[in-house]
Amino acid sequence: MPLRLPVPRILSRVPLAGNYPAAVIMVLLALSPYLILTTATSFALPVLMHDLSATRFELQLTSGMSNAGYAFGAVGAADLLQRLPRRVVYLLAESGFVLGSVLALSAPGIGLFMAGLILQGLCTGMLLVSALPPLILGHGIERLPFTAAVISIGxxxxxxxxxLVGGLIGSYGGWRLLYTSVAVLAAVGLTLGALTFESNEPYARGTRFDWLAIPLAFGTAFLPFFGVSWLSRGSFSDAAFLAPVIVGLLIGAVLIVGQYHKKNALMPVRPISNTLPVSGTLGAMLVGAAFTTLLELAEVYLEEVARYSPIKSGALIAPMVLGVVIASVLFKQLVTTRWTPVLALSGIVSVAVGAGILLAVSASNASAVVPVAMLFLGFGAGAGVTPGLFLAGFSVSAAQLGPTFALVELLRSEAAFLIGPVLVHLAMTTGSDFADGYRTSVVVTLILTVVGGLVVIGIWLAGGSRPKRPDLAAWASGTSTAFHSPAIGARFRKA
Known part of the structure; x- marks a missing residue:
């Protein structure tokens, strides 16, 4: 009889309860529409500015606040799921996403469009924490490899x-049709969720609102993202950039320290503060930041220096998809073996290789060099982020999987969506033209990636951690974690 992970007692049955294909499709419909939109904006920017009578800053702020909503939504869902059935949280979040999509597609101006995108981001963060753990926990260990690949692709x-989607919009228009399609997909996801998602007894119904974690998570997400958005109209010396970023990061530090020391904390900072989950989380943050930065730099280079059309630029970047698929297939084969940490490290290496290739780009060879670099970046993203997420998830009990995902996604989002815009602004303001600044920012990204990779390796070596197969049977039974990771610096503590 196949092992099944422990799930809370089911309160009611729904028509497709326990149907694995339906659950997979539901999760993809919950996550994919918004994630496509997050990287479609750049090439569609001129069209959106014209149709919404918006400035570049207003659209950059819209994107930043939407990403902040995603990071905060994950933490908010972790709190709500203690008191509400996961079915209720999922249906509320998916309904909110449909509403946000309708607001965006019908927006006559930037105000309503911004509100719609922020609501989309907030609800997608909630969907990630409410929908992913049941897919992983409720369908047996034998399906976990395929589930891991689905999550990586999703x-x-x-x-x-x-x-590529943004390139189509930038060249041919039709962004309202895009958001209409997203709204329809979300409505299908909502219907499928109503037919698939089982209700459950909340994990801790009497738990009070976490007055430490939630307000601090709000400040951690929204303040720095506003500050970085300001760079599209200001400079590094502006108080509107420095104050929100510095205060937001300080609030984030207080949040992490407070959760580490708090008994029954909302986010399991202490349980994942050892070798494997720390290295996995740092790797996911590093890869996410480098990937986002290099993608944005390449997009601007193709438009500003190579002078390619949005559709051609999007097509040249499309090989990233193949890279992610390759990484996801590898992850499917390795997730139950001892090689997941090695795959996560290969993601860092691949992103560094992609950065090195992008240094060789010029206006005359961009159509040949960029696709190769994008293939490495796509593989790096797929191999570095999701395996890092699982390294953290396997290091806690199954019951803490949702809050762990919320914590890792908050940290990864902070890294990815803060560093990228900063280095793009550096590229635009350094040197005599963007080509000079581009190379400076790519070199900085490459250095950060290499140094970060060495730090991750150093954490492994200092912990004395050797690759081991995760104990999924114990994790499935709820009696133990899958990884028994040594403490940070365990090798030196023994000495």
């Missing part, structure tokens, strides 16, 4: 498809 495969 998280980063859809992100890599965004530039």
């Amino acid at each position: 998280l980063f495969g859809m992100v890599t498809a965004g530039p």
